[in-house]
Amino acid sequence: MRTFARFALAAVICATALPVLAEDKPTLNIYTYDSFAAEWGPGPALKAGFEKTCGCTVQFTTSEDAISTLRKVQLEGASTKADLVVGLDTATSGEARATGLFAPHGLTLEGLSLPWSDAEFVPFDYGYFAFVYNKEKTPNPPTSFEELIALPASFKIVIEDPRSSTPGLGNVLWVEAAYGDRAPEIWKGLKPHILTMTRGWSEAYGLFLDGQADMVLSYTTSPAYHAVAENDDKYAYAPFTEGFVPQVEVAGLLKTAKQVELGKAFLAYLVTPEAQKVIPTTNWMYPVIDIGDALPAAFGKPPEKVLPIDEAELAANGRAWVDAALAALQ
Amino acid sequence: MLLSPRSSNLVLPHRPLRLLAGAAIAAAIAALVALVLLAILATAAGEPSRQSRVDVWHLVVMTSIQAGLTTILSLLVGTALAWALNRLRFPGRDLVVGLFASAIVTPGLIVAFGLLAVWGRAGWINQAALALTGHPFEVPLFGLAGILAAHVILDASFAARILLARLDSIPEKRLKTGQSLGLGAWQRFTVIDWPMLRTTLPGLAAIIFLLAFTSFPIVLLLGGGPANQTLEVAIYAAVRLDFDLNGAVTLALVQIGICSAVILAASAFAPISASTGGSTPPRWRDGAVARIAQWVVLAFGIVGFALPLLAILIDGIGPGILDVASRESFWKALGTSLALGSGSAILTLLLALGIGMGRAASGRPLLRIGIGAPAYAYLAVPAVVLSLGAFLLVRNAGLLPETAGPVVVLLANGLLSLPFALATLAPPLDAIAERRGRLIRSLGLGGWRQFMAVEWPLIGREAGVVLALSFCFSLGDLGVIALFGTEDFTTLPLLMYRALGAYRSNDAAAIAALMLVITIAAFVLLPKLVGKLTDARS
Numbered sequence: 077m078r079t080f081a082r083f084a085l086a087a088v089i090c091a092t093a094l095p096v097l098a099e100d101k102p103t104l105n106i107y108t109y110d111s112f113a114a115e116w117g118p119g120p121a122l123k124a125g126f127e128k129t130c131g132c133t134v135q136f137t138t139s140e141d142a143i144s145t146l147r148k149v150q151l152e153g154a155s156t157k158a159d160l161v162v163g164l165d166t167a168t169s170g171e172a173r174a175t176g177l178f179a180p181h182g183l184t185l186e187g188l189s190l191p192w193s194d195a196e197f198v199p200f201d202y203g204y205f206a207f208v209y210n211k212e213k214t215p216n217p218p219t220s221f222e223e224l225i226a227l228p229a230s231f232k233i234v235i236e237d238p239r240s241s242t243p244g245l246g247n248v249l250w251v252e253a254a255y256g257d258r259a260p261e262i263w264k265g266l267k268p269h270i271l272t273m274t275r276g277w278s279e280a281y282g283l284f285l286d287g288q289a290d291m292v293l294s295y296t297t298s299p300a301y302h303a304v305a306e307n308d309d310k311y312a313y314a315p316f317t318e319g320f321v322p323q324v325e326v327a328g329l330l331k332t333a334k335q336v337e338l339g340k341a342f343l344a345y346l347v348t349p350e351a352q353k354v355i356p357t358t359n360w361m362y363p364v365i366d367i368g369d370a371l372p373a374a375f376g377k378p379p380e381k382v383l384p385i386d387e388a389e390l391a392a393n394g395r396a397w398v399d400a401a402l403a404a405l406q
Numbered sequence: 407m408l409l410s411p412r413s414s415n416l417v418l419p420h421r422p423l424r425l426l427a428g429a430a431i432a433a434a435i436a437a438l439v440a441l442v443l444l445a446i447l448a449t450a451a452g453e454p455s456r457q458s459r460v461d462v463w464h465l466v467v468m469t470s471i472q473a474g475l476t477t478i479l480s481l482l483v484g485t486a487l488a489w490a491l492n493r494l495r496f497p498g499r500d501l502v503v504g505l506f507a508s509a510i511v512t513p514g515l516i517v518a519f520g521l522l523a524v525w526g527r528a529g530w531i532n533q534a535a536l537a538l539t540g541h542p543f544e545v546p547l548f549g550l551a552g553i554l555a556a557h558v559i560l561d562a563s564f565a566a567r568i569l570l571a572r573l574d575s576i577p578e579k580r581l582k583t584g585q586s587l588g589l590g591a592w593q594r595f596t597v598i599d600w601p602m603l604r605t606t607l608p609g610l611a612a613i614i615f616l617l618a619f620t621s622f623p624i625v626l627l628l629g630g631g632p633a634n635q636t637l638e639v640a641i642y643a644a645v646r647l648d649f650d651l652n653g654a655v656t657l658a659l660v661q662i663g664i665c666s667a668v669i670l671a672a673s674a675f676a677p678i679s680a681s682t683g684g685s686t687p688p689r690w691r692d693g694a695v696a697r698i699a700q701w702v703v704l705a706f707g708i709v710g711f712a713l714p715l716l717a718i719l720i721d722g723i724g725p726g727i728l729d730v731a732s733r734e735s736f737w738k739a740l741g742t743s744l745a746l747g748s749g750s751a752i753l754t755l756l757l758a759l760g761i762g763m764g765r766a767a768s769g770r771p772l773l774r775i776g777i778g779a780p781a782y783a784y785l786a787v788p789a790v791v792l793s794l795g796a797f798l799l800v801r802n803a804g805l806l807p808e809t810a811g812p813v814v815v816l817l818a819n820g821l822l823s824l825p826f827a828l829a830t831l832a833p834p835l836d837a838i839a840e841r842r843g844r845l846i847r848s849l850g851l852g853g854w855r856q857f858m859a860v861e862w863p864l865i866g867r868e869a870g871v872v873l874a875l876s877f878c879f880s881l882g883d884l885g886v887i888a889l890f891g892t893e894d895f896t897t898l899p900l901l902m903y904r905a906l907g908a909y910r911s912n913d914a915a916a917i918a919a920l921m922l923v924i925t926i927a928a929f930v931l932l933p934k935l936v937g938k939l940t941d942a943r944s
Contacts, residue, residue: 110900111907115735137808143646150649151449151798232527237626239643267631272548275626278906279515283627285911286519287528301909360909395648402632 104338107158110138118358159333170387178328197326200346201361204320205246206313207291217314225265232271232289234280238398253383254318263404303374319381421767428764428777435780442795450651469636476557476618484565487707490700492573504930510564511878514624516918520714552628561614591696608672609829616785641788658791665786722919726912739896747877753820754876758827766839781824823876870936878925
C-alpha cells in the first residue's frame with residue numbers, strides 16, 4: 077500500500093513538473109480564464125499562431141473566470157509572473173484600471189469595428205447579453221422586458237446570479253441602462269418569471285437546453301453555436317426593442333511584465349485577421365475587425381441599438397445596482 | 407460522538423503514542439485552518455473593511471432552517487433505508503448499496519440535473535403524465551422544496567450507507583440471542599439495531615448539517631432566486647465580486663462558529679458504540695408486515711434516489727461517449743483524477759485511523775473533543791476561502807502555485823473526506839477499545855499487535871468504505887483547484903465544467919456518466935476488496 081501511495085504521489089508530481097522543461101526560449105506568461113485556454117477555446121490556436129513568429133513559448137495560467145484572473149493578479153501584486161491578462165471585460169476593466177497594475181499598450185488600433193479609444197486595454201471580441209429561446213417551442217418571443225413581464229407567469233426564464241456570473245451582472249447593467257430609475261420595478265415584474273438564478277452561465281444554459289425554461293440569459297451569439305457546430309438553427313435571441321448591452325472582452329499588459337515587447341506583440345497579434353478568424357468559432361463572440369466571409373453567416377448582424385455602459389458610472393454605482401436588483405427579487 | 411461519557415470501570419490500554427499522534431493530526435488541521443484565515447487577513451491588512459451589504463442574521467436563520475430540515479429528513483430517510491437494506495436479500499443488492507453510497511460524492515450539480523431530468527418540466531414523470539393523461543404533472547422543484555429534495559438525495563443515501571455498515575456489523579451472537587428470544591420487528595429494531603445506530607447518528611447529523619449549511623451550487627440552481635441563499639454564497643460574493651477580504655473572513659468565522667457549535671452539540675449526545683463484529687449475519691426474517699414495509703421503503707428509495715442517477719447514466723451514455731473517450735485530454739484528466747483519488751483515499755484512511763485511534767485511547771471527554779473536532783471544523787471553511795488562503799500560503803512559502811497545486815489539492819481533498827471517514831471508523835474503534843481493552847491489557851499486546859490482531863480485522867469493511875468514499879470525493883470535487891489551475895492540470899470534474907461552459911453539454915453529460923460509473927464501481931468493489939484482505943489476515 078505504501079509503495080502505491082508513493083507511486084500515486086510521484087505520478088501526480090510528474091504530471092505537473094513536465095511542462096516546466098522548455099528552456100532557452102523566452103516565455104510569455106498569460107493569465108486568462110479557463111474556457112479561453114481550454115482545448116475548444118481560442119487559446120491553443122492563438123498560442124500556435126503566435127509561437128510561429130515570436131520565437132517564444134506562450135504559457136497560459138488559468139482561473140475559473142475573468143474576474144478571478146484579475147483577483148489573482150491583485151493578490152500576487154508586484155511579484156506576479158503574468159505578463160498579460162487576457163479576458164477582462166466591460167464590467168471588470170474599470171476596476172482593473174483602478175488597480176493601477178496595467179500599462180499602456182502603445183498600439184494604434186485602427187480599423188476596429190467598434191469605437192475604441194482605450195489606452196490600456198485592447199479589445200479582442202465582443203457580444204451582447206440577450207435572451208435566447210427555441211423557435212419551435214416559442215414562436216412569438218417577447219420583444220422587450222415589458223412584454224416579457226406581461227406574459228403569463230408560466231413563461232419562465234433562467235438568469236444568472238449577478239454576484240457570481242458575468243451575464244448575471246450584464247443583466248443588471250442591461251435593465252439599468254434601459255430603464256434607469258425604473259429598474260427595480262422591472263425586476264419586480266420579472267420575479268414571477270424567474271425559474272431560478274444560477275451560479276454561472278453553464279448551469280443556466282444547461283437548464284434551458286434541458287427544456288426547464290422558455291428563455292435563458294445568454295448572448296446574441298449563442299444561436300450561432302448551435303447553427304455552426306450542431307447544424308441546428310432552431311435557436312434565436314429575442315430582439316428586445318430597448319437595445320442591447322455589449323460585453324467587450326479585452327486584454328492588457330501588466331506594468332510588472334518581464335516580457336514587455338513580446339506582450340505588446342501578442343496584443344497586436346490579437347487584432348490581426350489571422351487571430352480574429354480563430355475567435356468566432358472558438359469563443360463564440362463577434363470579431364473586432366471585419367473578417368469577411370470567415371465569419372459564419374449564422375452570426376448574422378450584431379444588433380443595431382446599443383446601450384452604452386459608462387465605466388465611471390459603473391464603478392460608482394455597480395454595487396448599488398446589484399443590491400437593488402437582488403432586493404427587488406427577494 | 408466526540409464527547410462521550412464512558413463507563414467508570416473502563417479499562418483502556420495505555421497508548422501514549424496513539425494519543426500523541428491523534429493530537430498532533432488534530433493540531434495540524436486546526437493550525438492549517440488558522441493559517442488559511444490569517445494569510446487572507448495579512449493580505450487584506452490596511453484595506454478598509456467595507457460596509458457589509460449582507461444581512462448576516464437573516465442569512466444565518468434561513469440557512470439554519472434549510473440545513474436543519476435537510477438533516478432531520480436525511481437521517482429519517484437514511485435510517486429507514488438502512489433498516490430495509492439490512493433485512494432484505496435480493497439480486498443486485500450490492501449494486502443498490504453501491505448506488506446509494508455514490509450519491510454523496512457525485513458533484514451536487516449532476517445530481518440536481520438528474521433530479522430535474524426525472525421530475526422537472528421536461529422530465530420523465532411529467533412527460534409520462536402528459537402522454538397518459540394529457541395533463542402535466544409538475545412538481546414544484548424550485549425553491550426550498552427543490553433544495554431539500556436534492557440535499558436529501560445526496561445525504562440520506564449516504565446516511566443509509568453508513569448506517570447499513572453499522573447494522574451489518576452487529577455481532578452474530580447478539581442476533582442469535584435476539585432470534586431465540588423471538589423479538590418482533592419493532593423490538594428487534596429498538597433493542598438490537600438502535601444501540602448500534604445511535605452511536606453514529608450524531609456524527610452523521612453534524613456532517614449532513616455542515617454539508618447543507620455550506621451548500622452552494624445546488625442552492626443557487628434550485629433556489630428559485632435570491633430568497634433562498636446560504637452564507638457560503640455571500641462569502642463567495644465578498645471574495646469574488648467585492649474583493650472584500652476582511653468581510654469574507656468575518657463571514658467565514660461566523661460560518662465556522664455556527665458549525666462548530668453544531669458539532670459540539672452533536673458530540674454531547676453521542677454514547678459509545680455498543681459492540682462491533684464482522685461476520686456474516688444469520689438469516690433472520692422479520693414478520694410479514696415489517697417485510698412489506700421494508701420492500702415499500704426500498705421501492706421508494708430506488709425510485710427517489712436511483713432514478714436521478716439513472717437519468718444521468720442514460721443521458722450520458724450514447725455515441726458522444728466515444729467522441730469523449732477518443733480525446734487525449736480525457737485520458738489525461740482521468741489519469742490525474744485516479745491518481746489524486748488514490749492518493750487522497752490513502753491519506754484520508756491514515757489520518758482517520760490516527761485520529762480515531764487517538765480518540766479511542768483516551769477516556770477524557772475534553773481531550774476526545776479536541777482530537778476529533780478540528781477535522782469537522784475544516785468542513786465548515788468555505789471553499790472559496792480555503793482556495794484563496796491555500797494559494798496565499800503557497801505563495802508566501804515561495805512555491806510556484808502550479809507546482810504545489812497537485813499536492814495542495816491532494817491534501818485538501820483528503821481533509822475534505824476526513825469527517826466522513828471518522829463517522830465511519832470512529833464508532834467501531836471506540837467500541838473495540840471499550841469492549842476489548844481489558845483483554846488487550848491482560849494479553850499484554852503492544853500497540854502494533856493490538857492493531858494487526860484485534861482492530862484491523864474488525865474494521866476492515868469500514869476501512870474499505872472509507873477508501874471508496876475518499877477516492878470518489880476526490881474524483882468528483884473541484885475543491886481548491888480554482889486558483890491553482892493551469893491548462894496542464896485537469897481533472898474529470900474540471901473537464902466536465904469546461905465542456906458545460908463551452909456549449910458542449912453532450913460531452914459534459916458523457917463525462918458525468920463516466921464519473922458516476924467509476925464511483926459506483928469503487929463503492930461496490932473497494933469495501934469487498936479490503937474486506938477480503940482483512941479476512942485473509944485475521
